[in-house]
Amino acid sequence: MTLLQVSDLQISFESGFGKVDAVRGVSFSMEMGDAIAVVGASGSGKTVLGRSLLGLVDTPGVVRGSILFNGSQIVGRNEKQLKKVRGLGIGMVFQDALDGLNPVYTIGSQLSEIFMVRLAMHRTQARAEAIRLMELVGIRNAEERFDDYPHQFSGGMRQRICIAMAIGMKPKILIADEPTTALDVTVQAGILNLIKELQAETGMGLIFVTHDLAVARLISKRLIVMYAGQIVEEGDTEEVFQRPQHPYTQALLKAHPARARSWRQLEPIPDAFVTDPSSGGGMPHSVPQVTLSQ
Incomplete structure (x- = not known):
């Protein structure tokens, strides 16, 4: 096909x-x-x-x-x-991770919003899915880092988060x-x-x-x-x-x-x-x- x-x-x-x-x-x-x-x-x-x-x-x-x-x-x-x-x-991951992340919102809120807006998930369900995705792309202690901001992650970790957003x-x-x-x-x-x-x-x-x-x-x-x-x-x-x-x-x-x-x-x-x-x-x-x- x-x-x-x-x-x-x-x-x-x-x-x-x-x-x-x-x-x-x-x-x-x-x-x-x-x-x-x-x-x-x-x-x-x-x-x-x-x-x-x-x-x-x-x-x-x-x-x-x-x-x-x-x-x-x-x-x-x-x-x-x-x-x-x-x-x-179709999902997309850009060259610069900061292009895909809003610096004034936490990583968890940005991931959760995708599921709440696009898939009409409840906040609790969206949070669980966001944490699952963070773990899937190799973010250690995902639940603890859910409320961290983009600048608190390294470049490689930010790119992993962008991949999580794209495949979510x-x-x-x-x-x-x-x-x-x-x-x-x-x-x-x-x-x-x-x-x-x-x-x-x-x-x-x-x-x-x-x-x-x-x-x-x-x-x-x-x-x-x-x-x-x-x-x-x-x-x-x-x-x-x-x-x-x-x-x-x-x-x-x-x-x-x-x-x-x-x-x-x-x-x-x-x-x-x-x-x-x-x-x-x-x-x-x-x-x-x-x-x-x-």
């Missing part, structure tokens, strides 16, 4: 310098339980792609094309209609937008393992947005490589890593530190992949897509 179908998605922003095309004709699909990593350099369009799946592209952004979730169209829906999708259908409604898809970028390596590993365990337990689909190739390889079964707002390569993660077909993917892997024994072996990505001189304005170079057989 196809859970998510994205077709010819185009996202542009009007600016003082004219129209900027952030996403250009992106198409892909996912099934229940899929684990997809979306990789690419900064500015490739991967974050705005993830936000568009929840209708979170704000003005002056313009979204065109089709995003079908469970057969229902996301593009063009108003906030009231999108409320039925957000949380219950039991979404069919979890979008994680570089949730470990600001964390140290040890904490990062714990968060990644947590996400993998939660996906295995719940069967939810996962779209993991990252610029870190090693993280993408660890977390996903399928890989989408984006460049200049387009998907240039898509396929089984290990297949892409072992036999990359597109020149940009090949250049991206050669530039990854994990593949080099010394800095002298690192190969910078050629300018040809950064801008197209013939465009006259430094516009992104258009490149064909490569799809590997599953």
Whole structure:
């Protein structure tokens, strides 16, 4: 069963310098339980792609094309209609945990509110569910820490709480937008393992947005490589890593530190992949897509 179908998605922003095309004709699909990593350099369009799946592209952004979730169209829906999708259908974890937490409310009250407002739970029942979720994501002494504020938690713990908030409604898809970028390596590993365990337990689909190739390889079964707002390569993660077909993917892997024994072996990505001189304005170079057989 196809859970998510994205077709010819185009996202542009009007600016003082004219129209900027952030996403250009992106198409892909996912099934229940899929684990997809979306990789690419900064500015490739991967974050705005993830936000568009929840209708979170704000003005002056313009979204065109089709995003079908469970057969229902996301593009063009108003906030009231999108409320039925957000949380219950698709959950999201943002890069900075503080973006998803209100600093003036306790962690427990923020978690409980989700269940009271969205699922009409009684306060006592909502509190119990919030504590259960805190324990599930590895918050020690959850009942004692229920009334603590966000600033009383470490960055890694705050990110775990954001994951608890995202999975609390039991979404069919979890979008994680570089949730470990600001964390140290040890904490990062714990968060990644947590996400993998939660996906295995719940069967939810996962779209993991990252610029870190090693993280993408660890977390996903399928890989989408984006460049200049387009998907240039898509396929089984290990297949892409072992036999990359597109020149940009090949250049991206050669530039990854994990593949080099010394800095002298690192190969910078050629300018040809950064801008197209013939465009006259430094516009992104258009490149064909490569799809590997599953």
